[in-house]
Amino acid sequence: MNEGRLTFQKCASCGTIRYPVGPLCPNCHKFETEWVTSSGRGTVFSFTVVRHQTHPAFPVPYTILVVEMDEGPRVVARLEAPDGTPARIGMAVRVDFEDAGGQMLPVFRTLSA
Numbered sequence: 001m002n003e004g005r006l007t008f009q010k011c012a013s014c015g016t017i018r019y020p021v022g023p024l025c026p027n028c029h030k031f032e033t034e035w036v037t038s039s040g041r042g043t044v045f046s047f048t049v050v051r052h053q054t055h056p057a058f059p060v061p062y063t064i065l066v067v068e069m070d071e072g073p074r075v076v077a078r079l080e081a082p083d084g085t086p087a088r089i090g091m092a093v094r095v096d097f098e099d100a101g102g103q104m105l106p107v108f109r110t111l112s113a
């Protein structure tokens, strides 16, 4: 993730995306693997608004999304919407990365229609 792109492990035999990462394909039970770069696009499957602050680096309120990526896996990350767009289920988003002290963290940004 520190390269600023989202990648998924993919079975080189049958093409099944393995998420989370694992040594064995759950579909064909082969070990062969390759890495593919995600399109970065997905739709909001679920979300919650965090209102209780647990760390000064994450001021509240903020929104955590569960996004179903176009490739299938569901990825959890914060919504970054400077214009204040509220989350809604089915909303189109794309992944981006923010530098948090040398560690790139994924965030989702809204897609304009």
Ligand SMILES: [Zn+2]
Pocket: 011, 012, 013, 014, 015, 016, 025, 026, 027, 028, 029, 030
């Ligand atoms: Zn497979």
